Amino acid sequence: MKKQFWIAGLILCLLILFAEYDLTKRIHRGANRVVATATRSASASTNEVNEVIANKGKLLPGAKTKEQGRLNFDNLFLRQAQQIGQIQNDPASVELELKTLSKQMLPKDIKHMREIAEDTKNSGDDRALAIELLSRNQTADALDELAGFIARHEKSAGQNWNRAREFETILRAQAIEGIGIYPEHATAESVLQKIDEKISESFLKDRIARTRASLKGIAPTPDQQDEQALRKLVE
Amino acid sequence: MVLLGLNLKAQDMPYVDKDFSCIPQADANRYISDFSINVGSFGGKEFCDAKVDTKKLLNDIYLIEKGLFKTGSNVFIKGFITQTYYSWLKSETYGVERGQDIPWATAYNSGGYFTMQDGWANSSTLGRVGTFIHEARHTAGYSHITCLQGPYKDTNLSGCDRDYNYGGSHAVEMEYYARVSVQGSNFHPVYKKMARLMAVARANFVFNTPVIRPREAIVALSADRRSAELFDNNQIYRREVPSTNGILKRTSFGAILFDGISAFCIELYQNSGFADSVADAYSYFKLLFEKPNKLKDFNEWDRANKRFVSYVSEDNKIVPFVFRNGQWGTETQLPFAYLRSSTAVPGSKDNDLYLISENGQVFTYEPEAGRVKATSYNWNAKNKDVVNYKDQTLILQQDGKIYVNTDNSLTPWLQAQGTYDGLVSVPIYDSFDVVKQ
Numbered sequence: 107m108k109k110q111f112w113i114a115g116l117i118l119c120l121l122i123l124f125a126e127y128d129l130t131k132r133i134h135r136g137a138n139r140v141v142a143t144a145t146r147s148a149s150a151s152t153n154e155v156n157e158v159i160a161n162k163g164k165l166l167p168g169a170k171t172k173e174q175g176r177l178n179f180d181n182l183f184l185r186q187a188q189q190i191g192q193i194q195n196d197p198a199s200v201e202l203e204l205k206t207l208s209k210q211m212l213p214k215d216i217k218h219m220r221e222i223a224e225d226t227k228n229s230g231d232d233r234a235l236a237i238e239l240l241s242r243n244q245t246a247d248a249l250d251e252l253a254g255f256i257a258r259h260e261k262s263a264g265q266n267w268n269r270a271r272e273f274e275t276i277l278r279a280q281a282i283e284g285i286g287i288y289p290e291h292a293t294a295e296s297v298l299q300k301i302d303e304k305i306s307e308s309f310l311k312d313r314i315a316r317t318r319a320s321l322k323g324i325a326p327t328p329d330q331q332d333e334q335a336l337r338k339l340v341e
Numbered sequence: 342m343v344l345l346g347l348n349l350k351a352q353d354m355p356y357v358d359k360d361f362s363c364i365p366q367a368d369a370n371r372y373i374s375d376f377s378i379n380v381g382s383f384g385g386k387e388f389c390d391a392k393v394d395t396k397k398l399l400n401d402i403y404l405i406e407k408g409l410f411k412t413g414s415n416v417f418i419k420g421f422i423t424q425t426y427y428s429w430l431k432s433e434t435y436g437v438e439r440g441q442d443i444p445w446a447t448a449y450n451s452g453g454y455f456t457m458q459d460g461w462a463n464s465s466t467l468g469r470v471g472t473f474i475h476e477a478r479h480t481a482g483y484s485h486i487t488c489l490q491g492p493y494k495d496t497n498l499s500g501c502d503r504d505y506n507y508g509g510s511h512a513v514e515m516e517y518y519a520r521v522s523v524q525g526s527n528f529h530p531v532y533k534k535m536a537r538l539m540a541v542a543r544a545n546f547v548f549n550t551p552v553i554r555p556r557e558a559i560v561a562l563s564a565d566r567r568s569a570e571l572f573d574n575n576q577i578y579r580r581e582v583p584s585t586n587g588i589l590k591r592t593s594f595g596a597i598l599f600d601g602i603s604a605f606c607i608e609l610y611q612n613s614g615f616a617d618s619v620a621d622a623y624s625y626f627k628l629l630f631e632k633p634n635k636l637k638d639f640n641e642w643d644r645a646n647k648r649f650v651s652y653v654s655e656d657n658k659i660v661p662f663v664f665r666n667g668q669w670g671t672e673t674q675l676p677f678a679y680l681r682s683s684t685a686v687p688g689s690k691d692n693d694l695y696l697i698s699e700n701g702q703v704f705t706y707e708p709e710a711g712r713v714k715a716t717s718y719n720w721n722a723k724n725k726d727v728v729n730y731k732d733q734t735l736i737l738q739q740d741g742k743i744y745v746n747t748d749n750s751l752t753p754w755l756q757a758q759g760t761y762d763g764l765v766s767v768p769i770y771d772s773f774d775v776v777k778q
Contacts, residue, residue, distance in 0.1 A: 188362050188391065190529045191400055191466030193407045201530055230465025231531075238531050260665050267492040267500075267646075269447045269460060272546065273468060276538045306664040308643045309542055312555055315593060316770045324610040325771035329534075332541050335553045335773040336519040339505075339540075 179215050182207055183235065190231040208242035216243060220251035223277065224258070230273060237277055241284025249288055252281045253297050257304045279313045283328055286317035295321045363389040364399045372402045375431045379438035383457075394439055394462050401470045405430060410524035421508040421516065426474070433477040448472050450479040467518075467535045475514040483509035489549045492646035505544075505552035505777055515543050515552075541773075546646070556774045559730055560596045560607065562589045562763035564741050569596070569607055572756055573769060581612050589726070589763030591684060593641055593648065596767050601635045609767060628662060638682050642694045649694070649708050653679055659696070661708035673711045677702060684766070685729040686718045687736065687746050692729055692766075726764035737764035 186207060194200050211219070222228055222236040237255070240248045256278045282301075288294040295318055302314045319325035326334075364372075369388045373380055380386050380395055387393035391400070406427040424432070435453035439462075443449055447460035447468075455476050461469055488494045488501035502509040518540035525533055544553035558573035562582065569589075571578040583605040587598035597604040628650065638653040650662035657679050658672040677698035686695050686703055696704040696713065703718040726737040727746075734746040741760030744751035 190531050191391075191404065192362055192529065193404065193527050194529050195527055197527065197530060204530065230463070230468055234465060234531050234535055238534070267496055267546075268445065269464065269468065269472070271492075272539075272542060273465065276535065276542055279538050279542065280534065304664060304667060306648045308646050308648050309545060311593060311648050312768075312770075315768070319610075319770040329537065331772050332537050333523055335544075335775050336523050336537065336540055338775040339552065339777065340516060340519045340523060 179207070179210060179212075180218075182210075183239070187229070187232045187235045190235060204238065205242055208239045208244075211239065211243050211248075213247055216240065216245070216247045216251055219248075220255055223255055223281075226270075226274075233277060234280065237280045237284060241281070241287060244288055249285060249293070249297060252284050253301055256281050256285075256301050256310070259307075259310075260305045275307065275309060278307075278310055282310065282313045282317055286321060286327065291321045362391065362400070364396070364403055368403060368406075369399050372399055376402065376434050377436040379436065382439040384439075394457075397462065397466075397469060398437065398457070401466065401473055402427075402430075404466070404470055404528075405473070408521070408528060409526045410520055411526050421513055426517070430474065430477050433480040435480075448476050450476040453480040465535065467521075467532055467539065471514045471517060471539065474517050475510045478510035478513045483507070485509070485511075486549070488547075490551070490645070491546045491548075493546065494645045501547050501549050504548050504550040511543065511547040512552075515540050515547075518543070550776065552777060553773045553775055556769040556772055557730060557766050558609070558769050559728065559735065560589065560609070560765050560767050561737070561743065561757060561759075561761040562598075564760040564762050566762055570757070570759070570761075571609055575756075577756065579612075580607060580609060582607055588681075589765050590640070591765040591767055593768065596765055599639060601637070604639070609769070610771075637679055640682055640694050642684060642692070644693060651694070651706065651708060653682075653696075659706060659713070661711075670708070671711055673706075673713060675704075675713060677704070680720075683720075683727050685727045685734060686716075686720065687724070687727060687734055687749070688718055690729060690732070690734075725762075728764055728766040730766050735764065737761055 186203065189200065219236040219240050223233045223240070225233075237252070240252050259274065259278050282298070285294050285297055285301075288297075298314050298318050298321075302311060302318075305311065313328060316325060316328040316331060320327045325331070366388060369386075372378065373386075378395075378398065383395040383398060384393040385395060387395045388399065390396055406425075408426070433453065434455060437455045437457065440456040441459050442456065443458060444460075446458050447464065448455055448457045455473070457472075461472050464472065483502075485499045486501055486503060487499050488496070491501070493500040502511045505512045505515070518536040521528055522533055522537035522540060525536070528536075541553055545551045556573075558571055560580070561570045561572070563569060566582060567584075569580045569582050571580050583598055585598055585600060585605050587600035587603075587605065589607075590597055590599045590604070592604070594606075595609040596607040598607065599605075635655060636652045637655055637657070639650075640652075641648060641650045643649070648664075651659055653659050653675070654672070657675045659675055660672040661670045662668075663670040675696070678700075680697045680699045683695045683697060684692050694706055695716070695718070696706055697720045698704070701720040701722060703716045703720055704713050705716055706713050723738050724736050725739050725741075728735050735754055736744045736746050736751065738744060738751075741762070743754040743757040743761060743764060745754050
């Protein structure tokens with residue numbers, strides 16, 4: 107009798123453990139499904155994007171609202187910004203992350219990126235990443251923000267040059283290149299022409315001219331031209 | 342249920358993981374020792390939190406040590422330093438501390454002791470690394486001189502190096518950026534992009550002879566005005582010319598013919614086969630569309646790091662365009678009878694806007710001050726056009742021939758075999774000139 111009691115107790119415990127294990131797995135699977143759905147409902151639409159997000163598992167389990175989705179983007183942005191100053195053993199994977207993150211942006215995120223870029227109190231890495239994501243987003247909203255970021259530079263340009271001023275110029279040069287990769291070349295060229303009328307800094311005007319020449323198909327892209335020149339310097 | 346709760350908790354992911362980018366303690370302690378870092382001045386020993394300046398510095402050194410280049414290893418800086426970046430930096434650094442005693446500096450090096458200022462702390466990672474490498478070069482005695490060109494020209498700082506070959510702090514810093522960009526194999530893509538842009542920008546900003554500079558070519562209008570010749574990289578290309586009157590002028594996008602009212606493009610990159618005159622809508626000459634009255638002259642030119650645009654009216658007033666406001670600025674009455682302008686004059690290697698009077702006096706114009714200044718140069722009436730090109734001064738004389746001016750003696754420019762009606766230098770935007778000397 108006692109022996110039967112113990113055997114029954116053991117079987118019951120095993121059943122409870124099995125049920126717990128199964129339940130845990132089901133909950134986790136369900137959370138990922140909700141996450142993937144929340145992502146699909148945002149602007150990101152490629153299978154590649156969803157696969158990366160689901161596999162990386164970096165989003166909040168059970169994210170169901172846009173606000174929770176936005177929190178995820180902000181955290182992913184911060185994490186990526188931290189990565190800029192880190193050794194990267196797989197830069198190709200980072201490229202994919204940047205593409206994924208950029209395509210995931212909602213209009214609010216796009217505006218937020220411009221705010222990050224414009225605020226000189228933010229870290230240089232954060233600002234550069236913000237410009238990079240706007241560049242890779244390649245929507246009309248992002249294009250507008252890039253253009254505004256460059257054009258407003260003239261108002262704050264002063265006489266006294268220093269490294270901080272150099273960095274402001276570099277960020278605008280990065281933004282110009284971002285406009286240069288906008289898929290509708292005629293639109294990009296037109297935007298650059300309008301920006302060109304508003305700024306007087308020779309280096310930036312040179313970048314605009316090179317980008318416009320490449321959009322017209324009469325010159326390599328500015329980054330290709332840069333690489334060619336820098337290679338001559340170091341090799 | 343307790344077990345269930347524990348399992349669920351194990352699925353939570355960190356969002357802002359402050360441990361994500363910690364420097365390994367052994368490496369951090371080695372850096373502190375190797376570089377004699379005054380950790381207290383940076384905010385104390387901190388290996389994880391990037392808000393603390395100590396972590397920033399340690400992270401930068403980690404990047405310098407672990408950064409790899411496709412040449413096979415993190416070895417020499419070609420022509421300047423023959424060690425790894427890390428071992429070279431270690432040998433040039435006797436101590437590092439944090440201060441803010443020279444607020445206008447990003448950092449400074451006093452006999453091998455570096456003091457990193459607020460400007461350093463507020464920089465990007467790349468900016469901080471570049472600054473560290475830059476300062477280290479000063480230990481060997483390399484110093485800066487007055488800037489003769491570029492955006493630092495009008496500051497009171499000795500902020501430039503003679504040229505890239507001098508191998509000073511600017512060259513060493515720039516070479517790091519260049520190597521990261523073209524050879525770096527384990528850097529973040531944004532870090533690499535910033536390095537490329539920094540290298541190209543600084544190539545123009547901080548050398549009195551820029552090492553990577555916009556390419557220039559020569560356009561000469563044929564004497565019969567039916568075509569133009571483009572002289573580029575020792576090649577000569579024939580180009581179509583609009584069938585219109587007007588003088589040949591340089592623009593930010595190439596060359597145009599300006600007739601006092603309109604500007605018409607000369608296409609530099611290819612021939613279309615059509616004789617249509619295309620109004621210039623690319624450069625600032627398009628601002629002409631806003632000025633229907635005939636003008637004596639219209640120019641765009643660069644000085645230091647700025648682009649200027651101005652026109653001269655029929656009643657001898659010069660007016661600048663103010664980009665910031667998007668409109669024309671205050672006019673200045675010219676104190677002489679205006680004849681023409683030129684981007685160069687014999688005897689000066691500087692490109693500028695030179696205003697020439699009817700009696701051959703040469704003036705310069707400062708648009709922001711609204712000031713016209715006399716120079717010691719004189720314009721020879723035999724000169725039709727003068728340009729600076731690849732460290733030479735070329736003169737198109739009234740006889741239609743192009744000469745090289747050397748110490749006031751003229752020799753024929755052998756590349757040009759014909760006779761011409763106009764001569765300008767033009768920017769070409771498909772590549773750079775690299776001048777390593």
